[in-house]
Amino acid sequence: DVKVTQSSRYLVKRTGEKVFLECVQDMDHENMFWYRQDPGLGLRLIYFSYDVKMKEKGDIPEGYSVSREKKERFSLILESASTNQTSMYLCASNTRGVADTQYFGPGTRLTVL
Amino acid sequence: AQTVTQSQPEMSVQEAETVTLSCTYDTSENNYYLFWYKQPPSRQMILVIRQEAYKQQNATENRFSVNFQKAAKSFSLKISDSQLGDTAMYFCAFMDYNTDKLIFGTGTRLQVFP
Numbered sequence A: 001d002v003k004v005t006q007s008s009r010y011l012v013k014r015t016g017e018k019v020f021l022e023c024v025q026d027m028d029h030e031n032m033f034w035y036r037q038d039p040g041l042g043l044r045l046i047y048f049s050y051d052v053k054m055k056e057k058g059d060i061p062e063g064y065s066v067s068r069e070k071k072e073r074f075s076l077i078l079e080s081a082s083t084n085q086t087s088m089y090l091c092a093s094n095t096r097g098v099a100d101t102q103y104f105g106p107g108t109r110l111t112v113l
Numbered sequence B: 001a002q003t004v005t006q007s008q009p010e011m012s013v014q015e016a017e018t019v020t021l022s023c024t025y026d027t028s029e030n031n032y033y034l035f036w037y038k039q040p041p042s043r044q045m046i047l048v049i050r051q052e053a054y055k056q057q058n059a060t061e062n063r064f065s066v067n068f069q070k071a072a073k074s075f076s077l078k079i080s081d082s083q084l085g086d087t088a089m090y091f092c093a094f095m096d097y098n099t100d101k102l103i104f105g106t107g108t109r110l111q112v113f114p
Helices: none
Strands: A004-006 A010-013 A019-025 A031-038 A042-051 A054-057 A065-070 A073-078 A087-094 A108-112 B003-005 B010-014 B019-021 B024-026 B032-039 B046-052 B064-069 B074-079 B088-096 B102-104 B108-113
Touching: A004 A087, A010 A019, A019 A031, A019 A087, A019 A108, A031 A073, A042 A065, A042 A073, A042 B102, A054 A065, A073 A087, B003 B088, B003 B102, B010 B019, B019 B108, B024 B074, B032 B064, B032 B074, B046 B064, B046 B074, B074 B088
Parallel strands: A010 A108, B010 B108
Antiparallel strands: A004 A019, A019 A073, A031 A042, A031 A087, A042 A054, A065 A073, A087 A108, B003 B024, B019 B074, B032 B046, B032 B088, B064 B074, B088 B102, B088 B108
């Protein structure tokens, strides 16, 4: 079974803090994705990576950065957390180039106070 | 740019009944893929069903089937013999043939009542 894990299920941070969300997949997938999920807005793509050290901006990259130093790990970084970044963050991965379904992690619910 | 629209924010159905969730999309592409994902309360998002646009036959997975109308750009999900475990948020998603990225609709929350 494909497994995508995220470092925390729930996280509470203060405004201005630097926040790291980590995602690990065990299926040797080339592609990894970070989404945020908000009620009424569905899932919106923040960043994705199609290979180690490669990244592309998604639809809402402002206020976020990412890091992919190893194939199995994709980190989302909030350089200076703000209250409008309170949300559910979902990580996903899939095989590159074959229109593979995306496999999702359990999500991290981040609250910024 | 592609868009996906789910016009039903919430739906409910009684156990054992059939329910249909609607999804429309907009694209100028000819080759693409469509997905329905299910997100149960506090649980992981999982794939329900997938349809390749070049296939005329509607996809089916056990109690789940789709009605894919390419000309109308419509992709509805039918759940037959609804079960309590079908209670979840359902997302319709579009994938362009040339990318591996998904574009999601806003979701439909389905409640199955005993």
